[in-house]
Amino acid sequence: MSGFDRVITRDRRSRKYGQLKAMFGTEDVLPMWIADMEFTTPEPILNTLREVVSQPVQGYNMEHPQWRQSVCGWYKKRYDISIDEAWLHFVPGVIKTIVLSIMALTEKGDNILTCTPIYDPYPNLVKTSGRNLVQTRLVEKNGIYELDWHDFREKLKTCKMFLFSSPHNPGGIVWDRATLEEINRCCHEADVIVVSDEVHCDLTLPPEQHIPFFTLNASLNSKSIVFTSISKAFNTPAIQGGIALIKNDALRNKFYHFLDNCYLAETNSIQQAAIYSAYTDCDNWIEKLLTYLSANVAYVKQEIEKNCPLISMIYGGASYLVFLNAQKMGLNDEQLMSFFVHNAKLGLSPGIQYGPGGEGHMRLNIACPRSQLAESMKRLKVAYESCGFLLHK
Numbered sequence: 001m002s003g004f005d006r007v008i009t010r011d012r013r014s015r016k017y018g019q020l021k022a023m024f025g026t027e028d029v030l031p032m033w034i035a036d037m038e039f040t041t042p043e044p045i046l047n048t049l050r051e052v053v054s055q056p057v058q059g060y061n062m063e064h065p066q067w068r069q070s071v072c073g074w075y076k077k078r079y080d081i082s083i084d085e086a087w088l089h090f091v092p093g094v095i096k097t098i099v100l101s102i103m104a105l106t107e108k109g110d111n112i113l114t115c116t117p118i119y120d121p122y123p124n125l126v127k128t129s130g131r132n133l134v135q136t137r138l139v140e141k142n143g144i145y146e147l148d149w150h151d152f153r154e155k156l157k158t159c160k161m162f163l164f165s166s167p168h169n170p171g172g173i174v175w176d177r178a179t180l181e182e183i184n185r186c187c188h189e190a191d192v193i194v195v196s197d198e199v200h201c202d203l204t205l206p207p208e209q210h211i212p213f214f215t216l217n218a219s220l221n222s223k224s225i226v227f228t229s230i231s232k233a234f235n236t237p238a239i240q241g242g243i244a245l246i247k248n249d250a251l252r253n254k255f256y257h258f259l260d261n262c263y264l265a266e267t268n269s270i271q272q273a274a275i276y277s278a279y280t281d282c283d284n285w286i287e288k289l290l291t292y293l294s295a296n297v298a299y300v301k302q303e304i305e306k307n308c309p310l311i312s313m314i315y316g317g318a319s320y321l322v323f324l325n326a327q328k329m330g331l332n333d334e335q336l337m338s339f340f341v342h343n344a345k346l347g348l349s350p351g352i353q354y355g356p357g358g359e360g361h362m363r364l365n366i367a368c369p370r371s372q373l374a375e376s377m378k379r380l381k382v383a384y385e386s387c388g389f390l391l392h393k
């Protein structure tokens with residue numbers, strides 16, 4: 001039995017459980033929505049956090065002396081990439097810092113491009129900051145997404161920034177080198193800044209390989225900001241924080257200067273200690289996690305193919321989020337949500353939340369013990385069968 005098989009009881013302080021009624025109108029669902037894992041955070045990180053909070057004075061602290069070094073060490077051992085410590089900046093959280101990058105590097109009224117379907121905060125961040133949202137529809141092909149290149153290139157010409165999710169949420173897509181190089185080339189040509197949100201990168205399941213955006217064609221010296229964090233892979237979203245990585249000198253100076261002058265990315269000793277611990281003490285843990293998640297993905301795929309022929313799975317090899325395409329069931333979004341909540345008693349994220357292209361889809365979080373996953377697949381099978389008359393009419 002793997003440590004990941006252990007069922008953990010979480011209380012209502014966790015949003016996954018505390019917000020059930022608000023999200024689904026009932027608490028009688030198995031919660032498989034928000035992106036955190038039903039696994040304990042690795043013990044080395046918990047020990048580090050215990051040590052930090054045991055200090056009798058929780059005053060202003062110095063920067064953790066080795067957090068930058070630990071990030072460099074991680075990129076070297078996981079991706080065989082050398083990075084310069086000077087490219088890094090600690091940030092208060094990835095979503096918070098994406099909106100800061102919009103504010104610092106574009107003007108009110110500028111166009112900002114995202115793909116769709118996409119992680120739902122992006123469109124809101126663009127609109128809230130008074131910029132115009134431009135979206136390019138991803139094309140679903142054989143269980144993964146591809147860009148519509150003609151549409152992408154045309155829309156890019158009018159934009160100042162491209163908000164990119166790599167690996168992609170909600171499709172778990174690991175973008176291949178050819179796609180990334182072409183995005184890089186097009187954005188460079190159109191003088192568009194790329195914000196590459198890579199928070200799911202360390203959850204890339206072998207044999208897939210994540211390619212960090214800042215490693216692309218160095219001769220272009222692209223204007224790109226990469227965001228990463230330990231929050232997804234090491235299950236620490238409660239302590240909020242992230243890492244920005246900018247290679248281009250001019251862009252780095254401008255953006256980090258803005259962050260520093262807004263006092264928005266000051267040292268957070270709890271988060272920095274956790275970063276250090278994640279990147280130096282948890283190699284073994286993450287290997288085991290990836291093996292467990294791979295088996296969970298394979299299990300869900302097999303069960304869905306066997307039991308729910310009108311549902312197909314979109315999953316591109318990274319993250320613990322799979323996107324279920326249930327369009328062939330012929331239900332509208334309200335009916336689909338009701339089917340999952342009331343018939344299957346499952347709490348998934350509705351695909352429509354991720355924008356155009358998400359209609360008729362549901363996002364399933366598979367980062368849970370196999371017993372919970374098996375229960376969810378059983379519930380889905382029973383509900384699907386009991387609605388058979390409706391589905392095939």
Ligand SMILES: Cc1ncc(COP(=O)(O)O)c(C=O)c1O
Nearest residue numbers: 035093094095096119169197199
């Ligand atoms: C693509 C993506 N970016 C950012 C976040 C959230 O990052 P943070 O909590 O650091 O704002 C998530 C959380 O699910 C995510 O999926």
